Amino acid sequence: MTRPLVRVEDGALPGALFARLARAVRALGSERLRDTYQTTFWFDLGPPAAIPEEAILALRARVPRPPRGDFAGVEWWLSRMRPSDVRVDFHRDRDEVLFGRTGRTLHPAAGSVLFLNRCRGGLLAVLDAPPDGANPACAPDDFDADLVRPMPNRFALFPGGATHGVLDANGEIPHGRLARATPLRLALVMNWWRRRPAGVPRFRDARMYEALRVRGERGVARAPGEDAAGRAAAGPPGRSSPRPARCPFARRLERCMATPHENAH
Numbered sequence: 077m078t079r080p081l082v083r084v085e086d087g088a089l090p091g092a093l094f095a096r097l098a099r100a101v102r103a104l105g106s107e108r109l110r111d112t113y114q115t116t117f118w119f120d121l122g123p124p125a126a127i128p129e130e131a132i133l134a135l136r137a138r139v140p141r142p143p144r145g146d147f148a149g150v151e152w153w154l155s156r157m158r159p160s161d162v163r164v165d166f167h168r169d170r171d172e173v174l175f176g177r178t179g180r181t182l183h184p185a186a187g188s189v190l191f192l193n194r195c196r197g198g199l200l201a202v203l204d205a206p207p208d209g210a211n212p213a214c215a216p217d218d219f220d221a222d223l224v225r226p227m228p229n230r231f232a233l234f235p236g237g238a239t240h241g242v243l244d245a246n247g248e249i250p251h252g253r254l255a256r257a258t259p260l261r262l263a264l265v266m267n268w269w270r271r272r273p274a275g276v277p278r279f280r281d282a283r284m285y286e287a288l289r290v291r292g293e294r295g296v297a298r299a300p301g302e303d304a305a306g307r308a309a310a311g312p313p314g315r316s317s318p319r320p321a322r323c324p325f326a327r328r329l330e331r332c333m334a335t336p337h338e339n340a341h
Contacts, residue, residue: 088231166241184236
């Protein structure tokens with residue numbers, strides 16, 4: 077990789093909106109926690125039905141428009157996982173229904189993550205190289221990654237066809253559940269599409285995640301923010317001092333950790 081793949085901005089949302097979003101996500105508790113990555117929604121950038129959609133509208137100006145046109149909308153979902161038990165392999169996002177029907181691969185124009193809290197480990201890793209199913213967590217063999225450390229209200233933007241995944245609580249490529257469980261890593265994930273991917277429902281039509289619904293949507297009020305700067309939603313400071321990796325890619329991973337591509341990877 078010859079250039080940074082990820083653009084990172086801190087303080088991406090206004091404080092009150094970030095506090096409202098983070099509090100609403102926590103209010104979900106364990107609802108659909110096991111299916112968090114399969115619970116996706118389509119937002120056409122019109123009137124928002126959910127607090128994450130309010131956040132998307134506020135972040136839109138930070139995402140450059142694609143050449144020859146504009147975004148049709150955003151596919152979004154919540155990432156809620158323990159870095160001690162990472163259950164997402166390295167992958168490239170695509171229209172899964174289209175691929176299943178035709179074998180055609182269509183990537184979003186851009187991918188992005190808004191982190192909602194600090195955590196131990198849980199770094200986002202973004203790479204040019206393709207996933208490799210022969211390696212733990214399908215990590216690319218050439219592990220030259222941009223790494224982004226989760227921090228409250230940190231926004232990470234990267235090309236929609238880039239390979240990406242999550243490092244575990246020890247800063248390693250995941251290779252199984254760790255003995256000591258860690259608190260949840262919380263984030264809002266957004267794929268920015270030129271056209272709507274097949275089979276993704278709108279939140280407005282869903283009957284779930286009521287804590288996320290904005291006032292006026294089926295009578296559910298949005299959660300108030302405790303602090304104009306969003307501090308009450310930030311959670312306790314995390315511990316992020318990864319020990320040396322114990323995986324086949326240790327040297328490359330340590331090099332990435334030692335020479336990050338942005339100010340706080």
